Amino acid sequence: LGGQETAVAEVTAGSVSNFDPYILEINKGTQSGIREGMPVISTGGLIGRIENPGLRDARVRLITDPGVNIGVLAIGTKEIGILSGNGVGQPLKVTDGIPISAPVEVGSILVTSGLDRSPYPEGFAVGSVVEVIPNEVNLEKELLVEPTGQMKNLDFVTVVLYEPPGRG
Numbered sequence: 001l002g003g004q005e006t007a008v009a010e011v012t013a014g015s016v017s018n019f020d021p022y023i024l025e026i027n028k029g030t031q032s033g034i035r036e037g038m039p040v041i042s043t044g045g046l047i048g049r050i051e052n053p054g055l056r057d058a059r060v061r062l063i064t065d066p067g068v069n070i071g072v073l074a075i076g077t078k079e080i081g082i083l084s085g086n087g088v089g090q091p092l093k094v095t096d097g098i099p100i101s102a103p104v105e106v107g108s109i110l111v112t113s114g115l116d117r118s119p120y121p122e123g124f125a126v127g128s129v130v131e132v133i134p135n136e137v138n139l140e141k142e143l144l145v146e147p148t149g150q151m152k153n154l155d156f157v158t159v160v161l162y163e164p165p166g167r168g
Helices: none
Strands: 006-014 021-025 039-042 044-053 058-062 070-073 081-082 091-094 109-112 125-133 141-149 156-160
Touching: 021 156, 044 141, 070 125
Parallel strands: 044 125
Antiparallel strands: 006 021, 006 156, 021 058, 039 044, 039 156, 044 058, 070 081, 070 109, 081 091, 091 141, 109 125, 125 141
């Protein structure tokens, strides 16, 4: 993981707080070096970020949450877009930033771009494009993206102990 230190945590509860479907709870917190906003990955890629860490527990806000935005790069191109959650059981989406002429197609892999004080280091797999919807009006294409990281039936997740540059 590019020399980043990590902490493996057990998932103690999924989607429990107020039945919020975008939250997992884990059994590690600030005592283990975990801080607000740190990226969380599972098999396959990025699944969320740390929220409200306590001493020995923390919440993970999943990337399927419509309030979550992630700067992404399409592998093999220089195309950068903003990926956002789209709801439970729905693909993620990139609605702006990708020109209609860009070589981003179904099957393209999106990774974290790591730009602009991003809370995520660059290069973590986030998803693969499952549908491309051209928007002829603004000459961009919208992407529907299947997350590559496993989010269901998780026993353990990995927290990347990453402090974004310029914080602190």
